[in-house]
Amino acid sequence: MLELSKYRRITRKVYNALPEYQAMSDAELQSQTKIFQVALENGKTLKQLLPAIFAAVIEADRRVLGMEPYYVQVLGGVALFFGNVAEIKTGEGKTLVATMPLYAHALLGVKGNFLITANEYLARRDGMEMGAVFKWLGLTVGIGTEELDYQQKAKLYDADIVYATHSRLGFDYLFDNLGTEIGQQVVTRFNFAVIDEIDAVLLDEAQTSLIVSGAPKVQSDLYEISNWFFNNLTEVDYELSDDERSVWYSDLGLEKINNYFDIDDVFSADHFELYTHLILALQANVLKEKGHDYLVEDDAVILLDDTNGRKLKGVKLTNGLHQAIEVKEDVTLTKETKTLGVISYQSLFQKFQRLAGMTGTAKTDEKEFLETYRLRVIQIPTHEPLIREDQVDQLYVTNRAKVDASIKLVKSALQAGRPILIATGSVNMSRLYSLLLLQHKIPHNLLNAESAERENRIIDEAGQVGSVTIATAMAGRGTDIKLSSMAKKNGGLVVIGTERMANRRVDNQLRGRAGRQGEPGESQFFVSLEDQIMTENASNRARNYHEKLLLKVEAGTVEGDQALTSLQSRHLIDKAQQTRKNMESRQRRSTIAYAIILGEQRDKVYLARRQVLNNQQDEVERLIDLAIKVTIDNFVSQKQNLNIEVISSFIFNNIDETISLARIEQALIGQIQKEDVQTLLVQLVKETRASVQRRLSHPLQSQYFKKIIILKAIDDAWVLQLDYLQQLQVIVNGRTTAQHKPINEYGIEAQRSFLEMERQIQFNIFRNLLMSKIEDNANGSFDLAFPK
């Protein structure tokens, strides 16, 4: 609250400064940018100049866009400037709000100022629209759209202000650090970022990292047979946990496994792979539901996002589960791949000097924002007072009763001439409701992940009188339903929630579709004890209560189709949602702790890569010399290596396969001494190295070669390390029984394996240097083949 009054004071100062800027000519106003920049160079701070800067942008907005920010929008801009999460309701014009703080921070001239949007469409739309103001004021604007080549990317990230999606930024950063292109990196400056829908990015998506994958793994052929086995099972062969999130084979099922596959004990060490695939088949068939967790389209399995109902492009489940689903749905099997680069959103955005965000729903999670990201949530009041009526949830015992009650509301709203938005929890539920409405002869539109291409048209119609739109959570964030004047007169949009969604924020996002900008509107949620939020998160007590109620309904002592009104009932749903939130919060916290350790290692590796790319020749030489020394030292220091077989094998596989055995034998007669082996190896390496050098006649070629082999060495080892770290996380969690803190275990083991990786890199450099095949091309260039 203190913060808000401070920002109000600043906003007043802005309005005091405004007349001066309103009186300026176009040319004068445009020259203000230069004036501000000079003032900043001469020692003034942004904070001191803030009122003037904001006044200039406000006036520019008016002249270029014809839009003058309201008081509350300026207030929001101030809140964003200082690095907060501004809770700004839908329809209040968030896009314009962001222009003020972005302009201010861009004046520092350090580049790296971003407006992070939720999708490419918004990046383009807002970038073009708001970009016009920045350009008019003399700054450069970059808009991140699909498919940019290197030059375009460099130009994009060199702009003063960049409009891009969070995934684009993350992936471009990862790609900067992959591969062996000796070019400049493009994503290097992180000054200020305003994240749109910040709660979706930092909270909902905190569990998923951005992963660049490639390097396909060897495929297993056990998927099909495991799936076939499952299809021969019945319900008695497996058991589900209470929350229906875990499944395992019952004793009967295990017996069947041993019989069908003709083995004694599937739990013996030999059958581990088979058992793994049987578990995957079980999980894919029992826990993952088509139309709820994924869709099948174009011979592929597409995952669905459970907070916004949209298709997740390019995302797959890990550790074979995705492949198990592919087999279940009889779709072409895709290969499992290795991780080449990974970064969490938290790691990515912590790179910024200052971070801010906007969303319509943040207050409910302000503690987490504060604890994890040190971001305060500032609620910005609406321009017009909010008059939407949010009705108390109606709770029913059974799904059936709930659905009937909701249809009643649909009919009455239709009669009153109000447009209706029916929010469902999954693609399947949306289809179900569609069928129901058809039965009741109510025409409607259906918006879900399957009909996503028609989204704009459906939304356009959604605000008309007589319009009924069934949607998944897709119609939540960012959806603008504009009402016709008739609809407004009749009382505005009615949002009917047919179940409580994944969390409060998604609920509130859906509610927020009605009552924009002071319009009339209403929201009513219908819930039943059979909803997913209850079955997955209810306490045992709640479950017992539910069962007792069901019995009472059967006995006739409780009306099955009446809403439950007792205080106890009301609390149940809230508690279930709260439980889920606590669990997710806890998971996020632990994920972030691990991501921090991984991030530190990643930063070190990327730093090393950069150094190699930018370094002088003698540095590169030093690295190679060191690698050779370390590798040879490691080899000779192990006593078991000091025999002819091992030594010659080492030489053939890692130095040069053409060296004659006779030569080796001659050099090492009698009792093999460490020093003799060392001398021999050093000599052989020197010779081989020289011959490699001769192949690369041109000095530039030689430089390039050396840098590339080092980079490849680092990358190969880092891929393995990434794999290891991701598995390690799972493993240390199993060690809590020894009263070790998992995060401590993780940190120590991760460091140990990092040092091992360093040794591996030295070894890779050694091999790459001596064993790469160089093929000369006619035009003087050469092709390089790395040793396997």
Place this chain on the structure above:
Amino acid sequence: MKKHDDLLRRSGSTILLLLLYIIGQNIPLPFFKIVLKATQDSSIEHMLALTTGGTFSNPTLFALGLAPYMFITIFLSVFTAINREWAKRISRELRGKIQVWGIFLFAFLQAFVMAISFYGNQQIFDKGTVSAGLVIPTTMLFLIAGALLIAWLASMNVEFGVGGPFVMILPGIVTSITKSLLQIYPALEGHSGRMIILLILTVSFIFITERLYTAEYRIKIQRPILANQTMRPYLAFRILIAGTFPLMFSSTLMALPEQLLKLLHINSAHIQAFFNLVTLQGTIMYAVVLYTLGVLFSFINLMPIQIAEDMQEQGDYIIGVKPGRTTKHYLVKRVSLWAAVGSLYLVFVAVVPLLIGHVAHKSIYTNFSTYFAMWFVLIAIFDNVRQDLEFLYYKDNYQLFGSRRGV
């Protein structure tokens, strides 16, 4: 130098908090006199003070020590272990609130008993001067405030320091060391041979106990969700599963009857004999209590049945052992074995000196029981501290191709 920044900061915080604790230990309660000589309190009280960091005979602000905090922490972990479903769904705030109110409650009860005991202790309080109606509530108020303050120091250490909350016991142990040594010293004076024996015993005890305390029993398991099978996942638990909990609780349990009797103004030498470490009955009672608590806490700390159920749910299994009932039996058997071993060791360490004292008719040997128990608790605390320090030390101590390598 940004290196080890974290490490130094955290170590410094812990030292600062310990200093605050020591200061608090010396703030006298109003109405009472501090007596500086080593009083001959019963060894149980001494043990209690040792394991909870309180100074039970001295009327200071921190007289209650960490006892309320410990009780509520142990109580909560037992409760959440038994009722895991409930634990999963409560928020951090609620858990924190339960902790604070729990500390208040325990502190209230203990403060009540202690206030009365102080009131009746003629060495530190002159009855004639002030009425009970004023002294006792005031004393209680201060004692409870002290306990809450200590709990706050402990949680500050968790957040900003190293070694977790129980590091706060250290100052209490230091005072106990001096007391123990003062009481043992007369027997050693002039007998350099005995001193050498004590030294050897101490060192070997520390060595053996340290090894035992950090030793782990590992069971290799298979985890299908792990794609990369070059990793060796295992289930692990400490051999001394129960840790120092039995010691902490047993001293309270043994001290309880005496305090109750004092409260009710009943004087039964017969009952008291059972809870006095000097008598044979007391010694045997102590052994029984320790052993029972040892086994109990082992099972509560580990909950082998719960582990087996979790494993089944997640699809993990021990090689050659069917998930479900078979795994349960497998784990229970092994946990029982180590629980028994660990508890026997504990009993051995605590009771053998008492038995010797009994046989030799020299009550001075009871101090050795306390003496070794003290080392045991110290080892446990330092293990915790070491883990945290190690993690912090290695966290930032490496660089790719850098000249600075870690271990």
